[in-house]
Amino acid sequence: MTEKIPLDTKIDSTPELAAPSVSPSLQVRLETLRRWLVQAGALLALLLLSLYLSFATPHFLTPSNIANVARQTAVTAILAVGQTMVILSAGIDLSVAAIAGLSASVSAVLMTSQVTVLGLAIGPLPFVWGVLVALAVGMLAGFLNGLIITKGRIPDFIATLGMLGVYRGIALLVTGGLPVPSHLTATELKGYLPEALIWLGAGDILGFPVPGLIALIIVGLGWFILRYTAFGRSIYAVGGNREAARISGINIHRTKILVYTFSGLMAAIAGLVLTGRLNSANALMGEGEELRSIAATVIGGTNLFGGEGSVLGTLIGAMIMGVLGNGLNLLNVSAFWQRVIQGLVIILVVVLDQWRRRRFGS
Amino acid sequence: MKQERRLLLLMEKIDKRFPGVHALDHVDFDLYEGEVHVLLGENGAGKSTLMKILSGSLPRDSGRIFIRNHEMQEIAHMSPEHAQALGIGMVYQELSLVPTLSVAENIFLGRLPRNRFGLIDWKRVHGDAKASLNTLGIDLDTHAITGSLSVAEQQLTEIARVLASQPRILVLDEPTSALSDTERTRLFEIIRRLREKGVGIIYISHRLAEVPLIGDRVTVLRDGQKIGTFPTSEVTEDQLIQMVVGRKLTEQYPKHGVEKGEVLLRVENLSVPGKLENISFEVYAGEILGVFGLMGAGQNELARALFGLEPAYTGRIYIRERLTPIRNSEGAIRVGIGLIPRDRREGLIPMLSIPPNITLGQVSQYSPHRVLSLQKEKQVAQRYIKELRIQPPILDRPVLYLSGGNQQKVVLARWLYGDTQILVLDDPTRGIDVGAKAEVFSIMDSLSRRGIGIVFISSEMQELLAMADRILVLRRGRIASIFQRGEVDQEDLLRSAS
Numbered sequence: 001m002t003e004k005i006p007l008d009t010k011i012d013s014t015p016e017l018a019a020p021s022v023s024p025s026l027q028v029r030l031e032t033l034r035r036w037l038v039q040a041g042a043l044l045a046l047l048l049l050s051l052y053l054s055f056a057t058p059h060f061l062t063p064s065n066i067a068n069v070a071r072q073t074a075v076t077a078i079l080a081v082g083q084t085m086v087i088l089s090a091g092i093d094l095s096v097a098a099i100a101g102l103s104a105s106v107s108a109v110l111m112t113s114q115v116t117v118l119g120l121a122i123g124p125l126p127f128v129w130g131v132l133v134a135l136a137v138g139m140l141a142g143f144l145n146g147l148i149i150t151k152g153r154i155p156d157f158i159a160t161l162g163m164l165g166v167y168r169g170i171a172l173l174v175t176g177g178l179p180v181p182s183h184l185t186a187t188e189l190k191g192y193l194p195e196a197l198i199w200l201g202a203g204d205i206l207g208f209p210v211p212g213l214i215a216l217i218i219v220g221l222g223w224f225i226l227r228y229t230a231f232g233r234s235i236y237a238v239g240g241n242r243e244a245a246r247i248s249g250i251n252i253h254r255t256k257i258l259v260y261t262f263s264g265l266m267a268a269i270a271g272l273v274l275t276g277r278l279n280s281a282n283a284l285m286g287e288g289e290e291l292r293s294i295a296a297t298v299i300g301g302t303n304l305f306g307g308e309g310s311v312l313g314t315l316i317g318a319m320i321m322g323v324l325g326n327g328l329n330l331l332n333v334s335a336f337w338q339r340v341i342q343g344l345v346i347i348l349v350v351v352l353d354q355w356r357r358r359r360f361g362s
Numbered sequence: 363m364k365q366e367r368r369l370l371l372l373m374e375k376i377d378k379r380f381p382g383v384h385a386l387d388h389v390d391f392d393l394y395e396g397e398v399h400v401l402l403g404e405n406g407a408g409k410s411t412l413m414k415i416l417s418g419s420l421p422r423d424s425g426r427i428f429i430r431n432h433e434m435q436e437i438a439h440m441s442p443e444h445a446q447a448l449g450i451g452m453v454y455q456e457l458s459l460v461p462t463l464s465v466a467e468n469i470f471l472g473r474l475p476r477n478r479f480g481l482i483d484w485k486r487v488h489g490d491a492k493a494s495l496n497t498l499g500i501d502l503d504t505h506a507i508t509g510s511l512s513v514a515e516q517q518l519t520e521i522a523r524v525l526a527s528q529p530r531i532l533v534l535d536e537p538t539s540a541l542s543d544t545e546r547t548r549l550f551e552i553i554r555r556l557r558e559k560g561v562g563i564i565y566i567s568h569r570l571a572e573v574p575l576i577g578d579r580v581t582v583l584r585d586g587q588k589i590g591t592f593p594t595s596e597v598t599e600d601q602l603i604q605m606v607v608g609r610k611l612t613e614q615y616p617k618h619g620v621e622k623g624e625v626l627l628r629v630e631n632l633s634v635p636g637k638l639e640n641i642s643f644e645v646y647a648g649e650i651l652g653v654f655g656l657m658g659a660g661q662n663e664l665a666r667a668l669f670g671l672e673p674a675y676t677g678r679i680y681i682r683e684r685l686t687p688i689r690n691s692e693g694a695i696r697v698g699i700g701l702i703p704r705d706r707r708e709g710l711i712p713m714l715s716i717p718p719n720i721t722l723g724q725v726s727q728y729s730p731h732r733v734l735s736l737q738k739e740k741q742v743a744q745r746y747i748k749e750l751r752i753q754p755p756i757l758d759r760p761v762l763y764l765s766g767g768n769q770q771k772v773v774l775a776r777w778l779y780g781d782t783q784i785l786v787l788d789d790p791t792r793g794i795d796v797g798a799k800a801e802v803f804s805i806m807d808s809l810s811r812r813g814i815g816i817v818f819i820s821s822e823m824q825e826l827l828a829m830a831d832r833i834l835v836l837r838r839g840r841i842a843s844i845f846q847r848g849e850v851d852q853e854d855l856l857r858s859a860s
């Protein structure tokens with residue numbers, strides 16, 4: 001029954017160190033292809049979209065329209081830099097637009113009127129102080145998000161969804177539901193927003209729109225942080241494998257709180273830029289930008305589940321969202337339909353992303 | 363007598379690849395009525411994979427399977443349902459019970475007896491469950507929630523479940539890794555009884571000592587290849603060891619005696635509620651302290667506690683004789699402790715490449731705004747790639763694509779870079795191939811020669827006996843004994859652990 005094998009023939013044949021089989025090299029090639037698709041794919045989509053629009057409407061390639069696109073894209077891009085960091089750390093921030101509205105509202109109220117807080121008369125604040133207040137409010141709101149998520153052990157999605165409501169509500173309370181400056185404040189108190197703030201949102205340098213420049217600087221900053229700082233590295237670690245990050249000594253709570261605080265800071269900057277562009281702040285401003293920032297991040301190739309991606313991709317993603325919105329405007333698609341289309345694009349992108357990941361490994 | 367026995371199962375040239383591993387390389391296997399066929403091989407040899415292909419829970423890449431159903435017939439496509447219908451009963455190595463259900467529900471999962479109204483007959487469920495547990499000689503409340511049982515009790519429940527289906531071919535995949543000596547003896551009795559009844563039994567083990575106790579024939583697998591099949595009476599333990607390991611023992615386990623240095627780590631009365639009780643020991647510079655225990659005896663918790671992952675511990679930990687509370691991994695790293703976790707996936711950031719994975723243990727200690735030098739990081743990585751022979755030496759590819767052994771080396775490199783003084787290795791050779799194991803041992807040896815103190819947890823007695831200077835045996839969360847090198851054999855370890 002049992003075959004008799006001479007015992008000593010096979011025993012001493014020392015096996016060689018794990019001979020690599022064929023599949024790893026194939027995997028590497030698939031992985032390279034996948035990365036190329038992610039990066040070049042988004043860029044290609046942007047170029048094709050622009051090419052189409054430049055034929056479909058004569059207005060698309062005019063300098064004034066391009067500047068316009070840059071202004072529109074800037075807000076999404078700034079928010080999306082924060083969002084990218086959050087998503088890289090395997091979180092999600094649904095409250096970015098609400099924080100933008102809140103910080104801009106608080107700062108606009110203080111820059112255009114005098115208010116009494118705890119018996120102290122404050123305002124109207126000069127531009128620099130107004131900006132500092134906005135940034136502080138944004139960071140505080142983001143910090144709170146981080147605190148609730150880490151110390152309160154609430155899922156990121158739920159925590160920021162809840163805080164979205166809280167921040168919008170506070171902004172409504174602060175502004176009384178009116179735009180700032182409103183006709184009321186403007187006529188009675190002669191309160192106008194500082195010129196410098198308007199310049200942030202609507203000005204240009206040598207023909208290039210200031211918001212676009214701000215967005216580029218922020219993308220550069222985000223890129224530097226992610227690539228070259230210990231903070232950036234811990235973001236990738238926490239999002240890539242939380243357990244391994246913990247075992248490597250990464251302070252996960254600190255990293256997450258910092259990430260959300262940074263996202264709040266970005267939201268405040270976006271809120272200021274938007275206020276300057278609209279020449280007024282209001283509690284509900286930027287509505288829908290949270291979804292656009294998530295879309296920009298995912299279109300730009302960041303893994304929706306964390307650990308993989310970059311802000312350079314996100315910039316391209318934001319430009320796609322900007323050009324798409326602008327194109328729909330130029331093609332006279334109604335604003336209502338635009339919302340439908342943008343929503344569908346987000347879903348389409350995530351579906352494509354999932355498919356791409358399934359198809360090309362990981 | 364052998365001529366009367368009929369072939370029950372024939373597996374021919376079974377081939378299976380996983381990404382990066384040739385798990386089974388054209389393996390032949392057969393089984394007769396009324397015999398116990400031991401499948402022997404190290405962790406990662408492919409034993410479980412072969413059996414999962416037999417039970418239909420994994421598809422095969424190629425090869426043929428024949429099973430006797432009155433007469434031998436080829437089974438082209440195996441599925442778990444099909445396997446069950448053919449009388450194949452399988453006790454999986456990883457427990458496959460539903461932790462939230464009761465013991466009785468688990469035993470009859472998918473075939474709960476019904477009364478004539480079509481309702482579940484709970485009386486019979488519990489009665490029959492009780493009976494099948496009793497044949498195993500265990501007394502368990504059949505209403506108990508399975509997840510609340512000890513690992514050993516769960517394993518026995520799982521065995522009871524499979525026995526209750528009255529299989530003609532019974533596969534036991536490392537059933538004794540959590541069992542005590544008496545439980546093991548009782549299981550062996552049951553196996554002998556089933557063998558008398560003509561059941562064919564495949565018994566998987568990586569414990570050599572068990573082979574002559576229970577087996578009629580033994581098949582040795584190594585790195586996915588079949589080394590051979592022999593009647594157990596015709597091979598000695600030494601021959602089996604060599605076949606399992608595939609090289610001379612001195613090559614597999616390079617070990618140089620090292621002068622003990624100062625006490626690096628002293629643990630006094632360490633307790634983790636419900637897991638560890640009053641653990642005290644010390645580790646000297648240059649020493650390898652082995653830790654052995656049955657599955658679930660507290661080894662894993664010990665590793666975690668030493669690395670600050672069980673912040674609720676009580677007791678004292680001294681580092682170089684200084685009292686040092688360790689409440690998180692950051693703190694552990696700061697005082698020079700490193701951990702190679704039990705699950706390799708918990709050690710690495712899969713999407714990052716080798717350099718950031720190596721420096722992560724240091725980067726985590728920096729303040730967030732600190733700027734990293736990617737250039738220096740690459741040089742560091744190159745140094746360790748060379749020193750530990752990490753293959754392939756590509757700097758910008760995610761570590762996800764490295765083989766298990768090379769991933770393990772990356773985790774080791776992280777602690778080497780961090781000037782770690784005390785290294786806790788929790789089953790570092792699990793699921794890596796024999797060659798890579800030898801390399802891990804040789805790295806361990808050179809680390810201890812550099813004066814690093816090593817806590818080496820393993821489920822492989824062989825490894826511990828060969829590499830450790832002392833072996834600490836855990837039993838249900840307590841220290842059962844501490845042996846000196848050379849004073850013990852596998853039987854002593856098992857007896858002490860159970």
Ligand SMILES: Nc1ncnc2c1ncn2[C@@H]1O[C@H](COP(=O)(O)OP(=O)(O)O)[C@@H](O)[C@H]1O
Pocket residue numbers: 380381383385403404405406407408409410411412766793794795
């Ligand atoms: N589902 C899987 N995916 C990828 N690799 C696997 C999988 N299951 C097992 N392997 C690999 O196949 C090899 C054989 O594993 P296994 O059959 O579990 O070994 P054994 O049971 O002999 O310890 C190992 O290298 C293991 O890492």
Ligand SMILES: [Mg+2]
Pocket residue numbers: 406409410411455535
């Ligand atoms: Mg196994």
